[in-house]
Amino acid sequence: MPARIVLLVAMTLTCLIYWPGLSGPFLFDDLPNLNPVQSWLTGELSWQSVVFGNQSGMLGRPLSMASFLLSAELSGHSPYAYKLGNLAIHLGCGFLGWQVIRRLLAQDQRLSTNSDLFATIVVALWLLHPINVSTVLYSVQRMAQLSTLFVLASLWAYLAARRQLIDGKTRRALLGLFLLFPLLVFAGLMSKENAAVAPALCLVIELAYFVSRPKSNRTVQAFFGLFLLLPGLAVIGVLITTPDRLLSGYAERDFTLIERLLSQTRVLMDYIGTVLIPRTPLLGLYTDDFQPSTGLLSPPTTLFSLLALLAISTGAIALRKRAPSVFAGWFFFLVAHGVESSILALELYFEHRNYLPAFGLILAVVGLTSLVPKDLPTNVFTPRQLGLVIAAGFALSFAFATGGRAHVWQAEDLILEQGLKHHPDSMRAQLVRATIALRTGETQASYDAFADLLASKNPRNRVIGRISWVTLDCMRGIDVPPSDLQRALIEARSKLSMAEVPALRLLARVVKEQGCGRLTDSAIADGISVMLEKAKDQPDYSRSKWLTRFLAAEMFLHAGRTAEAQEQAELAWRASGDLPTGALLANIYAVRKMRPEAERLLTVLDQRMGSYDTQGRAELAKTKALLDQQ
Structure with missing residues (x-):
């Protein structure tokens, strides 16, 4: 069966098993992020207020908010509308992931002859994996999905340009590397900040598949200098000069930076186990009880996890020439966790953080097949047939597990019941x-x-x-x-x-x-x-x-x-310099008849507040009216 048909079957099966879960409820931070969309539908807020007024992350994620407006416009403000959009994006990520991975595998001498088929296996397992339920059926996690979508698109652009460089099509390659790639990464950043890993993922790909190719080295060096080295130096500069810009969140966490980094060794190993052997009943949203590591031996699994990560990384490096897809997949997994499993003061554990990294881990496992001897003796099947049977078995088991989770996610009380049992x-x-x-x-x-x-x-x-x-x-x-x-x-x-x-x-x-x-x-x-x-x-x-x-x-x-x-x-x-806080303070000044202070602050707020911020301007108008009455 052609690989494209298998991919289409996997996508169709994905739709079928996710469909029951589309009727599920809003969860956690869905409503704080999506209530402004409802206010836009009723005419209480402008679209600019919704798109540019969100305070999630460092950049506000305006592209994600714009996509929520589109969903609401098409199907209304309901969980179904947003989850249906998420499912469509999930399929889009699967398609882009297939395009990227088939191009990667085409560079792997031992797997290139079946690159489309192996790419289909990777993507089918990813599409059907139960760990992705808490991303697809959690409305606001569209932010993570869109970030992944644009990262995959940027990797496709990089691979296409890299091929063009090898073929001598320099002008087209330059457009792809220095125009299309940054535009896609920017779109990813405007969806969620995770997209910042895209240039580093390109470096992983370069080291795995292209490092031995001398052609167009200067162009490649300029690319990584501009999009990886310079941003990296900028981050280091911020950490040295104004560390609070990146690390201020630790002021309200119950763990330190060092404790978080130690904890992430255990977190990453737990993610690996969950991706490779999904423990469906243990999956869920209620992982805020994950205890931080306070030292290498507190708990002892911290040290064991660190050693395991180092051992796997060493093995992947040793296999880089013989099995480049193992190297690429493993370091893709690690680098894709580079934002949410590094220095930022985020919660310790969330399974939806594996949405992009899981592509890499599954690729690494599939890449191991390049080490299997072609003449491996088997009783009934050829090695190829045996591999396909194993892959099909995993795909079906993932499908059943995901179908079960999708049914659980139809109702908040079922999600809760499973969460309370294990957390x-x-x-x-x-x-x-x-x-x-x-x-x-x-x-x-x-x-x-x-x-x-x-x-x-x-x-x-x-x-x-x-x-x-x-x-x-x-x-x-x-x-x-x-x-x-x-x-x-x-x-x-x-x-x-x-x-x-x-x-x-x-x-x-x-x-x-x-x-x-x-x-x-x-x-x-x-x-x-x-x-x-x-x-x-x-x-x-x-x-x-x-x-x-x-x-x-x-x-x-x-x-x-x-x-x-x-x-x-x-x-x-x-x-904070927070505008609602400033509006409250101006109102207090007005109540206390401190007219000069109130007027000065109102001027500052008027200059900083967007013309589309109807609610904020309404508050300012009330304060001005109070001053006029005095």
């Missing part, structure tokens, strides 16, 4: 458990979830559990004494994190909207101030800290304690 200490899982229970009227089940958080060994879990317990009491109309909140403050950490922000925000909203007996706005503001005081050594630029200050300022203002509101808002504004 009972996950804060994220317990909070979702409480939310679902509250939604269905099972109040006691919500309390049970918070009780499990209170019983956790993780002190941050206990803080969130206590705040959430108090919030639920308020929602039920119970007269909560301030001492109940103070019990949470006893265990408040010396670092505020992004876990406290939504918990405190929900409590504040409930108290402002319906009251909570003796737990007043003023008591909430005082409690938040205590948490901020405990975190006095945490840098003010930490996002979690200035957001908490913003919330404290709102509560002090609502309680009529305007001087304290001003103090907190000024600290948050100086630390």
Whole structure:
């Protein structure tokens, strides 16, 4: 059967097994990212506000946001609309991956005669792999998908240009290398910052397949100098001169840079095991309970994982000439993890981070077949036939596993049930458990979830559990004494994190909207101030800290304690330069009849705020109206 037909069959099967999961729910950060799209549909926001107003990552990911607008325009604001788009992109990534890998394998002397077939095997296994469910059926992970799509397109452009250089078609090659490639990488960066790995992946490809070719060396050197060496030097320069630009996130993490790097050895080995032998019940979203490594022997698997990674890398280097696809695939896997498994202060573990790297790992395994003797004795099958049978067996097992996961992903409670079974200490899982229970009227089940958080060994879990317990009491109309909140403050950490922000925000909203007996706005503001005081050594630029200050300022203002509101808002504004924070501070100045300060700040905000930011300008208009009344 021709390779293209097999690829089409794999794509069709992918559609069939994913289809049931398209009706699944929104999850986690779906709504914070996609609610502006709904506001655009109703005319409350401009498209510019949605595309350029997102705060995900360092670059805002405007291309991803534009794609969400397209999905909503075509099919409405629903999980189905976004997940259907994700499935289409998944197939597109599969097609581009096939084009890239078939060109790579065509450079492998031992595999070139069957390059299309081997590429089809790699891509079919990738398309059907159950690890990708948490990317395809998680709406907002389209950001990771689009980044992968453009990285693969850029690699295709590089390979085409590299072939043209060898064939002497220099002008076309230059256009591909210095115009098309950077445009595709830029599109990837505007989708998600992972696309920054594209030039390094090109270097892996160059070392694996082209390093022995002397032709056009200057052009290739100029390419890597411009797109790899210069950006690398720039990153090093930033780390030396202003390290906080890249490392500031550690100010709100419960692990250090060194601990994160040590932990990633275990994470990468776990990813490898999951890609090669999927443990479907263990897969999922609730991996926030992954414990960091605090030393090479704490836990001991840290050292073992590091040694294993070094051993595999050494073996791949030794095989570079005999089995270049093994070298290419292994280092493709490592380099593709280069953004999310390196120095950035991200969460330790997320399986969707393997969306691009998995191509490399599967390629490395398939590349091992080049080491199998062609005359290997078998009882029934030839080595080629045996290989095809094994590949088909893996593909079918992946398909069944992915189909099972897709059915689980039809319902939030099924996803949660599987997550709680294997990650009972996950804060994220317990909070979702409480939310679902509250939604269905099972109040006691919500309390049970918070009780499990209170019983956790993780002190941050206990803080969130206590705040959430108090919030639920308020929602039920119970007269909560301030001492109940103070019990949470006893265990408040010396670092505020992004876990406290939504918990405190929900409590504040409930108290402002319906009251909570003796737990007043003023008591909430005082409690938040205590948490901020405990975190006095945490840098003010930490996002979690200035957001908490913003919330404290709102509560002090609502309680009529305007001087304290001003103090907190000024600290948050100086630390962040955040426009909503500036708008709140301007409003506080206006309330306190500090007209010159308010007018100066309004001028700054007016200059910095985009003309399309209708909500922000509406807030400024309210403050100006308040000043005019004075």
